[in-house]
Amino acid sequence: MTQSIGFIGVGLMGHGMAKNILAAGFDLTVLGHRNRGPVDDLVARGAREAASPEELAAASDVVFLCLPGSLQVEAMIDKMADQLPKGAIVVDCSTSDPVSTLKLGESLAERGLNLVDAPLGGTPVQAEEGTLSALVGATDEVFAKVKPAIDAWASTVVHIGGPGDGHKMKLLNNFLSLGYAAMYSEALALGEKVGITAQVFDSAIRGSRMDCGFYQTFMSYALDGNRESHKFTLTNALKDMRYLESMADAAGMANPIGNAAKNSFALAVSTGGDGDKDYIPHLVDFVARQNGVKRS
Incomplete structure (x- = not known):
């Protein structure tokens, strides 16, 4: 079954990543933003736009976050957690504080949810080309589930170790x-x-x-x-x-x-x-x- 993907943070890096997720055939929902250019482009390519993090979470098996840092990631996950379906995977592509990442992972696990850290290597041009690198922290089981979606935007995917190790x-x-x-x-x-x-x-x-x-x-x-x-x-x-x-x-x-x-x-x-x-x-x-x- 094709995963339903949510993407929050379709800016300088996130737009290209989300575009390549769509091109790989995944169903994609993006969060609306005052910067309309990237959102409108993705909607024109077939993405759906969610009006809130909660709406996006309810529609997604996997949610990618491409945000400035841990404070924003913590706030976004707090908004989404109650609406994510059991077994859902949140993939933090930000460069975040591993101390925060480990605490978030434990909190989500208690709810039957999974947190993956997959920080990026590369440039906005590489994001558009789908040739970024990803350093992934996840259990083997969760890594296998999320890797096809990461492959859509990364040409190099390295499974570093368990949760937090990517960050x-x-x-x-x-x-x-x-x-x-x-x-x-x-x-x-x-x-x-x-x-x-x-x-x-x-x-x-x-x-x-x-x-x-x-x-x-x-x-x-x-x-x-x-x-x-x-x-x-x-x-x-x-x-x-x-x-x-x-x-x-x-x-x-x-x-x-x-x-x-x-x-x-x-x-x-x-x-x-x-x-x-x-x-x-x-x-x-x-x-x-x-x-x-x-x-x-």
């Missing part, structure tokens, strides 16, 4: 990428201070063992001013680093490097980083200004 791995992944962003920004500012321009810096790093895809995306802005080279906001980066801190605290582990990277983003956000328009590579400008550096 744990996503935060470790983001720790690496956001840590690199903080280091690149500081290195470029220091370089300018001592007479090494960004262009000279890049000529030494590009093609070396320190080069990587993330470096090239970051430098696409630092060198060429491509403001949309990595459309992931500074505020979301700060949120993720705070979740990493929460995970480390829950594990009883010091994480000084993570906190140092978090503080780079916190300084940028607190000194004017625009929540909707300033993205990860733009950190280079904030670190430069904090150090009295005019980037070349």
